[in-house]
Structure formats: structure tokens, C-alpha cells
Amino acid sequence: MFVDIFVQKPDQRGDAINVVDVVCDGVKDAVGVDDRWFALRAVDWEVVKSGSPTIWVGVGQVATEHQRICSYCGRALPLVAFNKAKSLPLGVGRECRECRHAQTCADRDDRKRKRAAKAAKEAR
Ligand SMILES: [Zn+2]
Known part of the structure; x- marks a missing residue:
């Protein structure tokens, strides 16, 4: 399983690892799969001065034929x-x-x- 995270934040403050931890915990709760089973595929940041900062989380599974x-x-x-x-x-x-x-x-x-x-x- 893989997780994509894209975070918009209002400024450069905030600890990246902390956000990733929080998101992974959330994903763990949501899908009921322990976080050692997922790989972070992409993590990206953007500083957004206006509007409301958003976090996108994509969860997927690599399709294997067998x-x-x-x-x-x-x-x-x-x-x-x-x-x-x-x-x-x-x-x-x-x-x-x-x-x-x-x-x-x-x-x-x-x-x-x-x-x-x-x-x-x-x-x-
Ligand atoms: Zn079964």
C-alpha cells in the first residue's frame, strides 16, 4: 500500500515529520491497516499565503497480478x-x-x- 501526501501550509513553520506522522496515524485509523504496511510514495509541500491550507492524502494499493x-x-x-x-x-x-x-x-x-x-x- 502506498500513501501520497500533499500539504499546503500558511507559512514555513511546522515540522514535516510531525505532519507525516499525524497523517499516517489518520490513515491507519481510516483503513485499519498498520502503518508499517504502507510506504510513503510522495510527500510534497506548498506554502499558501491566501485561502485555506489543505492536506491531500492519497491512499492506494499496487496491483499485483498474483x-x-x-x-x-x-x-x-x-x-x-x-x-x-x-x-x-x-x-x-x-x-x-x-x-x-x-x-x-x-x-x-x-x-x-x-x-x-x-x-x-x-x-x-
Ligand atoms: Zn480471508
Whole structure:
């Protein structure tokens, strides 16, 4: 993941590193990804005498062919971590095997619980 920061400030005062820290903390809160996972791609400054100084932050992810973001846990994982799905463009499913497995287990437990509840009702 990468972060672009462009800061407008009213004067030359202010500590650049401090601003970067604050922005990274904000990004961390916003996307829920720890800041050791992102690279600062660009940081730029401009002194703006009039108007209101603004900070632009761009967050992006480098697209890699052999990775896919799990739609369930949000991790970028290699394609082998996903179940095959021929009908989908990438040839793999949307959720990683781990999430798929957790879901299938949860579904199974759910069905088991429902069946047990039904059986208990009918037994009465
Ligand atoms: Zn997952």
C-alpha cells in the first residue's frame, strides 16, 4: 500500500515529520491497516499565503497480478490461498480459503443447530 501526501501550509513553520506522522496515524485509523504496511510514495509541500491550507492524502494499493484481496478478511494473499472458481475472471473465489473454511464451518454449525432445534421441537 502506498500513501501520497500533499500539504499546503500558511507559512514555513511546522515540522514535516510531525505532519507525516499525524497523517499516517489518520490513515491507519481510516483503513485499519498498520502503518508499517504502507510506504510513503510522495510527500510534497506548498506554502499558501491566501485561502485555506489543505492536506491531500492519497491512499492506494499496487496491483499485483498474483495477489488477490480477500473480500472477507481484506488481506492481500497469493492466488493459491483462494479456492478455484472457474466462473470468475481471476479463476479463484472472492474469499480466501481460511475465510471460506470458517464460513463453511459456521454454516454447518448453524444447520446442525437448526436441525437439533427442530428435532427437539418435534420430540415434544
Ligand atoms: Zn480471508
